[in-house]
Every structure is written in structure tokens, then in C-alpha cells.
Amino acid sequence: xxxxxxxxxxxxxxxxxxxxxxxxxxxxxxxxxxxxxxxxxxxxxxxxxxxxxxxxxxxxxxxxxxxxxxxxxxxxxxxxxxxxxxxxxxxxxxxxxxxxxxxxxxxxxxxxxxxxxxxxxxxxxxxxxxxxxxxxxxxxxxxxxxxxxxxxxxxxxxxxxxxxxxxxxxxxxxxxxxxxxxxxxxxxxxxxxxxxxxxxxxxxxxxxxxxxxxxxxxxxxxxxxxxxxxxxxxxxxxxxxxxxxxxxxxxxxxxxxxxxxxxxxxxxxxxxxxxxxxxxxxxxxxxxxxxxxxxxxxxxxxxxxxxxxxxxxxxxxxxxxxxxxxxxxxxxxxxxxxxxxxxxxxxxxxxxxxxxxxxxxxxxxxxxxxxxxxxxxxxxxxxxxxxxxxxxx
Amino acid sequence: xxxxxxxxxxxxxxxxxxxxxxxxxxxxxxxxxxxxxxxxxxxxxxxxxxxxxxxxxxxxxxxxxxxxxxxxxxxxxxxxxxxxxxxxxxxxxxxxxxxxxxxxxxxxxxxxxxxxxxxxxxxxxxxxxxxxxxxxxxxxxxxxxxxxxxxxxxxxxxxxxxxxxxxxxxxxxxxxxxxxxxxxxxxxxxxxxxxxxxxxxxxxxxxxxxxxxxxxxxxxxxxxxxxxxxxxxxxxxxxxxxxxxxxxxxxxxxxxxxxxxxxxxxxxxxxxxxxxxxxxxxxxxxxxxxxxxxxxxxxxxxxxxxxxxxxxxxxxxxxxxxxxxxxxxxxxxxxxxxxxxxxxxxxxxxxxxxxxxxxxxxxxxxxxxxxxxxxxxxxxxxxxxxxxxxxxx
Numbered sequence: 001x002x003x004x005x006x007x008x009x010x011x012x013x014x015x016x017x018x019x020x021x022x023x024x025x026x027x028x029x030x031x032x033x034x035x036x037x038x039x040x041x042x043x044x045x046x047x048x049x050x051x052x053x054x055x056x057x058x059x060x061x062x063x064x065x066x067x068x069x070x071x072x073x074x075x076x077x078x079x080x081x082x083x084x085x086x087x088x089x090x091x092x093x094x095x096x097x098x099x100x101x102x103x104x105x106x107x108x109x110x111x112x113x114x115x116x117x118x119x120x121x122x123x124x125x126x127x128x129x130x131x132x133x134x135x136x137x138x139x140x141x142x143x144x145x146x147x148x149x150x151x152x153x154x155x156x157x158x159x160x161x162x163x164x165x166x167x168x169x170x171x172x173x174x175x176x177x178x179x180x181x182x183x184x185x186x187x188x189x190x191x192x193x194x195x196x197x198x199x200x201x202x203x204x205x206x207x208x209x210x211x212x213x214x215x216x217x218x219x220x221x222x223x224x225x226x227x228x229x230x231x232x233x234x235x236x237x238x239x240x241x242x243x244x245x246x247x248x249x250x251x252x253x254x255x256x257x258x259x260x261x262x263x264x265x266x267x268x269x270x271x272x273x274x275x276x277x278x279x280x281x282x283x284x285x286x287x288x289x290x291x292x293x294x295x296x297x298x299x300x301x302x303x304x305x306x307x308x309x310x311x312x313x314x315x316x317x318x319x320x321x322x323x324x325x326x327x328x329x330x331x332x333x334x335x336x337x338x339x340x341x342x343x344x345x346x347x348x349x350x351x352x353x354x355x356x357x358x359x360x361x362x363x364x365x366x367x368x369x370x371x372x373x374x375x376x377x378x379x380x381x382x383x384x385x386x387x388x389x390x391x392x393x
Numbered sequence: 394x395x396x397x398x399x400x401x402x403x404x405x406x407x408x409x410x411x412x413x414x415x416x417x418x419x420x421x422x423x424x425x426x427x428x429x430x431x432x433x434x435x436x437x438x439x440x441x442x443x444x445x446x447x448x449x450x451x452x453x454x455x456x457x458x459x460x461x462x463x464x465x466x467x468x469x470x471x472x473x474x475x476x477x478x479x480x481x482x483x484x485x486x487x488x489x490x491x492x493x494x495x496x497x498x499x500x501x502x503x504x505x506x507x508x509x510x511x512x513x514x515x516x517x518x519x520x521x522x523x524x525x526x527x528x529x530x531x532x533x534x535x536x537x538x539x540x541x542x543x544x545x546x547x548x549x550x551x552x553x554x555x556x557x558x559x560x561x562x563x564x565x566x567x568x569x570x571x572x573x574x575x576x577x578x579x580x581x582x583x584x585x586x587x588x589x590x591x592x593x594x595x596x597x598x599x600x601x602x603x604x605x606x607x608x609x610x611x612x613x614x615x616x617x618x619x620x621x622x623x624x625x626x627x628x629x630x631x632x633x634x635x636x637x638x639x640x641x642x643x644x645x646x647x648x649x650x651x652x653x654x655x656x657x658x659x660x661x662x663x664x665x666x667x668x669x670x671x672x673x674x675x676x677x678x679x680x681x682x683x684x685x686x687x688x689x690x691x692x693x694x695x696x697x698x699x700x701x702x703x704x705x706x707x708x709x710x711x712x713x714x715x716x717x718x719x720x721x722x723x724x725x726x727x728x729x730x731x732x733x734x735x736x737x738x739x740x741x742x743x744x745x746x747x748x749x750x751x752x753x754x755x756x757x758x759x760x761x762x763x764x765x766x767x768x769x770x771x772x773x774x775x776x777x778x779x780x781x782x783x784x785x786x
Binding site for chain 1: 495765
């Protein structure tokens with residue numbers, strides 16, 4: 001299902017325009033912050049004695065993957081089969097496709113595996129297990145499988161205490177010649193928290209659920225070499241990961257305002273921003289209009305449910321420093337309405353038509369997906385490279 | 394700023410898979426409904442005696458543009474310069490770039506015009522007028538310009554009664570050798586309405602503001618051949634367009650749940666849907682999990698502010714008929730949580746793993762932008778074509 005953008009041209013990483021010569025809106029990535037975020041997570045997980053499997057769903061870029069992964073062949077996590085195909089072409093070998101497998105996707109999974117990538121699928125039902133077992137037999141490709149376990153009731157997965165279902169799935173898979181790799185959990189409810197103790201408790205609950213499910217399998221004689229957990233907040237706040245073999249996290253690499261609201265990243269570590277140009281004013285209303293609307297920023301309003309509502313993003317100068325109380329208060333498709341927070345007594349900065357600003361996004365995964373490349377800022381604040389990224393399925 | 398998706402392959406319109414063989418999630422477009430929506434708008438505007446300039450920001454597809462436009466060369470409206478470049482390559486000649494022009498974009502505008510397209514820009518300030526006049530002189534490309542006028546206080550534009558600013562901009566442009574084409578308005582506040590009389594009143598207010606501004610220019614001896622208004626709701630509800638020369642509208646072509654909530658389209662006319670596959674269940678909670686999360690549907694939650702909150706979309710069977718009270722209640726990046734509306738006593742349909750559903754989107758512009766092509770359903774409900782679309786700037 002790969003369809004070209006009809007006006008697509010090859011990326012030209014050698015022609016890197018200056019920051020003030022870029023056409024706007026576009027996506028900026030601060031490489032220094034990116035590397036520091038990765039280094040911090042890696043050191044933290046090394047201290048906890050577990051492997052790190054970066055989730056590539058936020059970046060969808062081979063250049064970023066090579067910084068985030070511990071080795072060029074992985075491990076890595078993907079959210080779409082298009083990502084798996086793209087990263088496999090880039091030499092990544094050890095991947096998990098982190099969305100419950102649909103039977104109609106199995107042929108595509110095997111095609112990716114036939115190209116040399118060790119792609120693992122996840123599932124949480126007997127129906128899926130049967131489909132995977134049938135496919136493994138008929139295709140002579142014994143698929144590696146992780147059973148998805150529900151860490152906190154937020155989405156998919158077998159309940160960790162539901163030994164009957166866990167064992168029935170495990171036995172069905174083994175009988176079908178599938179390679180049962182273990183269990184996988186994602187503590188998605190941690191996104192709703194913001195207290196460090198509550199986040200540490202969520203990480204411990206995720207660990208305990210994982211260990212419970214793994215022990216259930218092992219006690220019945222089923223293999224469970226991998227115990228994979230992760231989310232950016234629980235990865236950041238985990239204090240003890242005994243029994244866990246690997247941690248997954250993705251959005252922490254870039255950071256965003258939502259994760260800053262959770263407390264999983266610091267505002268000054270956010271590596272992603274949207275470059276925008278001022279195109280007008282409604283001075284009586286205190287509005288500055290820019291060319292970065294929701295199409296460039298995404299429709300994500302996740303911070304609306306947090307203590308500090310950041311509108312559609314925090315407005316910064318070209319050096320990346322936030323203007324006091326200045327946010328994108330509203331958006332249309334290609335217009336951003338920049339204004340002071342309600343009740344603020346800060347001064348509206350003087351930003352004439354043509355002035356440029358950087359906007360920190362609510363949600364890096366959503367904002368990134370609106371763009372097809374990153375303009376990468378080096379340590380001097382100049383554009384040192386252009387890194388393509390993919391989208392779609 | 395054209396950067397290829399690194400895994401992009403050419404579109405293969407000759408290989409059109411059956412609906413149940415498509416990889417999901419993907420975007421379906423009902424060609425019969427699309428053509429009917431266009432025909433209805435065209436007939437309505439013909440009755441009102443005005444030209445129709447379709448806004449291509451929703452579709453971003455040359456195939457759709459050729460159905461929507463009254464002639465292969467236009468007129469048409471675009472929201473990005475990448476659209477202008479793409480449609481110009483496709484033979485569209487008469488285009489307006491509908492976002493207030495930034496000085497740094499003028500060279501790109503002239504490059505598009507040098508290729509043969511008559512691309513008009515819009516502006517609402519003396520600063521922009523000065524930049525355009527300077528550019529017109531120095532580049533020997535006398536740019537055509539429309540002055541943006543504020544219909545209803547929702548975004549950009551000179552107030553229609555602000556004769557001083559209108560005339561100052563007009564005179565500055567003329568003195569600079571710019572081709573002053575007239576005025577342009579967009580009644581964006583109509584999106585917040587839902588009563589037919591209020592929508593008709595919004596259309597009449599948009600018309601009056603346009604005529605006021607046009608008469609101000611003409612009374613001072615300035616040219617104003619074009620009087621351009623439009624939004625899907627006001628286009629639909631306008632009863633009298635005397636003094637207006639053209640109407641713009643875009644989202645009506647596809648329709649969506651938000652516009653259905655406004656009353657600008659009928660639910661059964663919505664031509665766009667996302668095809669999704671069931672990948673799991675949480676039966677105790679009444680959840681059906683699909684592979685269409687916010688990445689496939691967009692983060693748009695516009696119906697949350699309307700009388701009927703449609704969640705992230707209305708769930709339909711493969712024929713496009715909604716299941717009673719079944720909506721996408723929540724989403725993660727690649728997961729949709731399908732459930733009955735709160736308080737519904739309808740029965741949850743039996744949708745096993747692998748079953749397929751179609752999801753009507755909240756906002757066609759936002760949902761479309763998450764995809765790179767349309768799988769086009771012909772009258773028999775089969776995929777008759779694959780139409781590429783563009784994104785980005």
C-alpha cells in the first residue's frame with residue numbers, strides 16, 4: 001500500500017538552508033537535545049539492568065533510529081508495518097510490531113521476515129493465536145509472538161491474572177509451531193498521572209503485571225524469555241525492574257508539552273518544534289497570526305486535560321526560549337492564533353509580519369506525523385541536516 | 394521543500410484491490426457521493442448567479458480537483474504553496490493562495506507564476522502590501538492581490554468598515570504596480586452555528602461585509618473586479634449573493650460529521666471514511682479494538698463541542714451504513730476503541746477479529762491529511778481506482 005506523494009522529490013541533505021531561509025511551516029529537531037534525551041534514558045535503564053527497545057513510532061526516521069538504538073540492527077519497536085518495511089530496508093533486524101496482529105496482515109509480516117528482519121507480532125486472543133498458528137504452518141514461517149498483557153485496563157491485552165486465557169493462547173501457539181517469545185505490556189494509563197510517586201507506582205504495577213503473566217506461562221512449562229514493558233512515563237519513573245528483560249519508550253526522545261505536564265520530560269529538553277512565520281495581526285484582540293495552524297501542529301489538544309493548558313503549543317523565539325505566557329491559543333487549518341494566556345499580565349512581544357517563531361508541540365507523535373522531514377539543528381542552532389521521515393501504513 | 398517519503402513507490406492505479414483485500418487502515422472515497430455533492434453545490438451557486446471556486450485544501454488531489462472544478466484550468470483555491478505547485482503541474486491555471494502572504498514566500502509564488510499559473514495572493518496589512526509591491530517591482534512580476542477582509546472577527550482580515558486601512562493598502566499596491574483584483578472573505582464563525590436561519594444570516598453578513606469593502610475601494614477609484622466569499626456552511630445557506638462574484642467551499646465535497654452537525658451536509662452524503670480492521674475485544678467493557686487510531690482518523694474532536702459528540706467517528710458496516718449508536722469512543726496512536734454511546738441500549742454488533750468496518754470522520758480535512766491516497770469506491774461499492782493526494786508545505 002505504498003503510494004508516492006505525486007510531487008515527491010528526493011531529499012537533499014546536502015543543501016541545508018539557514019534557519020531563517022526555511023520555508024514555513026516546517027519541523028525543527030534539536031539534535032543536541034535528542035542525543036541527551038536518549039543518553040539519559042539509556043543510562044537510567046542500564047542502571048536498572050534492562051535492555052532498551054526504542055519505540056520508533058514518534059520519529060519514523062532511520063537517522064533518529066540510529067541515534068536511539070543500541071545497535072544498528074536494533075532492538076526496536078514499530079507501530080505500523082510500513083515502519084517495519086522502512087526500517088528493515090535500513091538494516092534494522094530485531095523489531096516488534098506493537099499493534100495486535102490482524103490475520104490479513106500476516107502475509108505482509110512474513111514478507112518482511114523473508115527480507116531478513118526478525119519481526120515479532122503481538123496478540124491477546126485465541127482467534128489471533130489460531131490465525132497465527134495456521135499461517136505459521138502453511139507458510140513455513142514460524143512467527144515469533146509475544147502475548148499482550150493488560151497492564152492497567154487502558155486498552156488491549158489479556159488480564160495478567162487470567163491464567164486460563166494466557167495458557168490457552170500459549171498452548172495453541174506452541175501446538176501451531178509458533179515461536180512464543182514471552183509477554184508485552186504498555187502502561188498507557190500512566191499518561192493521566194503527574195505525581196512522581198504515582199508514576200513510580202504505575203511503573204511498579206506494570207512490572208508486577210508483567211512478572212505475574214510471565215510466571216504463569218513458565219509455571220505451566222511454556223517459554224517466556226522476553227518480558228517487555230514500557231511507556232515514556234513509567235520508563236522514566238521505574239525504580240526496580242526485576243523480572244523485566246526490556247523497556248520500550250519512544251516519545252521521550254523528542255519530548256513534548258504533554259509529557260512535560262506528566263513530568264516525564266523537562267520543558268527545556270523538548271527537542272521538537274515547528275518553525276512558523278508571522279503573517280498578520282489583530283491588534284485590538286492581542287492576536288498574532290502565524291502560518292502554522294493545526295495542519296502543522298496537529299489537532300492534538302492533550303494538554304487541555306492537564307493542569308496547564310498549553311493551547312496548541314508554547315511560542316518560543318528562534319533560540320528556542322519561550323516568550324512569557326505566549327501560546328497558540330487557537331488554530332485553523334493553516335493559521336495559528338498566537339496570544340497571551342488568559343489572565344496574563346505579560347507584554348505581547350513585538351513580532352512584525354515576517355518574524356519567525358518556534359512552537360513547542362503538545363504531542364510529538366502527532367505533530368511529527370504532519371511533516372515529511374526534520375530540519376536538524378546542530379549545536380550552533382544552524383540547520384546541519386535534513387532527515388526524511390515516513391508516515392502512513 | 395519537497396522531500397520524498399523514503400519508501401515511496403509510484404501509485405499503481407491499475408491494481409485496485411477488492412475492499413476486503415485492502416491493508417488497513419486506509420482512506421475510502423465514495424465517488425458517487427463526491428460527484429453528487431459537487432453537483433448540488435454547483436447547481437445551487439448557478440441559481441444564485443455566482444462562479445464557484447472549489448477549495449482544494451480538503452482533497453489535495455488532482456483527480457478530485459478535476460471533478461470539483463468547472464474547467465481543467467480552474468478556478469481553484471489552495472491552502473499551501475505545495476498545493477499550488479502540484480495543481481499547477483496538473484494544468485490548473487487560476488488559483489488563489491488563501492493564507493496571508495509572508496514576504497519570504499514571494500519568490501516561490503513568482504516561480505509558480507513563471508510556470509504559467511495565474512496565482513493570486515491575499516494580504517490584510519500595509520507591511521505585506523509593501524513587501525508585495527517591492528517584490529512586484531524588483532521581480533518584474535506584478536502579482537495579483539486580493540485584500541483579505543474580516544467577515545466575522547474569527548481570524549484575519551481588515552474590518553469591512555475600516556475604509557482608511559482598505560484604501561491605504563489598495564493605494565500602496567497600485568502605486569507598486571501590483572494588480573489589485575479585489576476582496577476576499579471567509580465566514581469561519583459559521584462553523585459554530587447549526588440553525589438554518591442563523592446560517593443564512595451568517596451568509597448574508599458575509600455578503601454585506603464583502604460588498605461594503607468592495608464599494609469602499611470602488612468609490613475611491615480603486616479596482617475591485619473580484620468579490621470572493623465562502624465557507625461550506627455559508628455557501629450552502631446563502632440565499633442572495635448580489636454583489637459577490639464567486640463563492641469558495643471545500644469540505645462539502647467530502648462532508649464529515651462536524652459539517653453534518655452544523656447542518657451543512659447530510660450524514661448520508663459523507664463521501665469519506667476510514668477502513669479499519671477489528672484486532673481485539675475487551676468484552677467486559679463492551680470495547681471492540683480496531684487498527685484505526687488517531688493516526689488514521691486524526692486527532693480532530695470537533696464534534697465534542699456540538700450537540701451530538703461523535704467521539705472520533707461513527708462506525709459503519711462495509712456498505713457504509715452506521716451501526717446504531719456505535720462510535721469510536723477513544724483512540725491511541727494506532728488503536729481505536731469502538732463502543733456504544735454512553736447510555737445507549739443498542740446491541741453491540743458481533744464483530745470478530747478480522748472483521749472490517751468503515752468510520753465516518755469528524756473532519757475530512759484533518760482525516761484526509763493523515764493519508765497519502767484515496768481508495769475510490771465506484772457505484773457498486775468496489776475499489777475502482779487509487780487516487781494519490783499530497784500533504785505538506
